[in-house]
Amino acid sequence: MKITFYKYQGTGNDFVIIDNRSLFFPKNDTKLINFLCDRRFGIGADGLMLLESDNSTDFKMVYYNSDGNESSMCGNGGRCLVAFAKQMGVIKSEAAFMAVDGLHHASIDSDDIVSLQMIDVDKVNTNSDYVFLNTGSPHHVQLVEDLKIFDVKNEGAKIRYGELYGQAGSNVNFVDQVGENEFSIRTYERGVEDETLSCGTGATAVAIAMKDLGKADSNEIVINVEGGQLKVSFDKEGDTYRNVHLIGPAQFVFKGEIEI
Numbered sequence: 001m002k003i004t005f006y007k008y009q010g011t012g013n014d015f016v017i018i019d020n021r022s023l024f025f026p027k028n029d030t031k032l033i034n035f036l037c038d039r040r041f042g043i044g045a046d047g048l049m050l051l052e053s054d055n056s057t058d059f060k061m062v063y064y065n066s067d068g069n070e071s072s073m074c075g076n077g078g079r080c081l082v083a084f085a086k087q088m089g090v091i092k093s094e095a096a097f098m099a100v101d102g103l104h105h106a107s108i109d110s111d112d113i114v115s116l117q118m119i120d121v122d123k124v125n126t127n128s129d130y131v132f133l134n135t136g137s138p139h140h141v142q143l144v145e146d147l148k149i150f151d152v153k154n155e156g157a158k159i160r161y162g163e164l165y166g167q168a169g170s171n172v173n174f175v176d177q178v179g180e181n182e183f184s185i186r187t188y189e190r191g192v193e194d195e196t197l198s199c200g201t202g203a204t205a206v207a208i209a210m211k212d213l214g215k216a217d218s219n220e221i222v223i224n225v226e227g228g229q230l231k232v233s234f235d236k237e238g239d240t241y242r243n244v245h246l247i248g249p250a251q252f253v254f255k256g257e258i259e260i
Contacts, residue, residue: 001260005036005043006084007253010076010114012197012227014253016043017084020050020062030068032260037066043258046189046196047074049081051088054098058091061099065191073101073136075200075246079114082106083250101136112251118204118244124212131209135244138170139205147176147184152195156188173202175210181218183210185225197227200246207232208241 003025006017016036018025026032027050037045047065054060061081065071078099085091086108095106106116118135125132131141140159144150156172159165172188185206187199207221211234220233230248234241 002257003260004257006255008080008084008250009253010080010198010250011225011230011248013076013199014045015077015080016045016048017081018050019088021053025050033064034068046192047077049077051081051084057096057098059085059097061097067191069191071191073099073201075116075118075204076198078104079116079200079248079250082108082114083112087252112249113247114250115245115247118246120240120242121208121244122240124208126212133205133208135201135204137201139202140170140172141206141209142174144174144176147174147186150174150186152186152188160188160190171199171202173206175206177215181216182222185223198225203230204232204244204246208234
């Protein structure tokens, strides 16, 4: 069988996207998804997404990590799928879609800047040397020195597989403050099991964590990732963060076909 696929990237977080509105794709074939994401033998991506029809919204997002397993919410993936939906004529400039963590709204402008509404965050666990919260995916947030030379893969893996988060594990974000409301981050992503150039739910988690720690005083925070720059905006009502938006570019890379 020959599959048509589309490659997108959002600040270096790259994805294979397939139009699965006809439900032809073998969604339980973990080995196939892993192969398609493999950078040496397949197409190469941090994850794979399916765009599917949904009765109550514009479309449904189904997301798999590069290991082939269906995963929790991916913020950059969601932004790229919005851009793909626009390319396919499913939406124009605004979207409502279902993902694994529920309903999302988004908008996309003429420069392919996508603003994606994330879930509300009503629980931020602050500890002496790290913060943990869920922004659609679980995230460990930790301030470090010398971020540029920090051993993200090994130190991230220690936390991801350590006793702190059990078998499920967590994504791990290492953070350095570079301005009043600006932070640089590097992220170890579970499922990829390595550092990625960008993580949308991670950027969102860092922005909220830094606000919660008093490191930022604005409701719009700039997050520098290895693959570019994102913005996160929110409203804080008591202990709850609402109207959370992840904002940044989502770019089409190429279209292709592959025999499976």
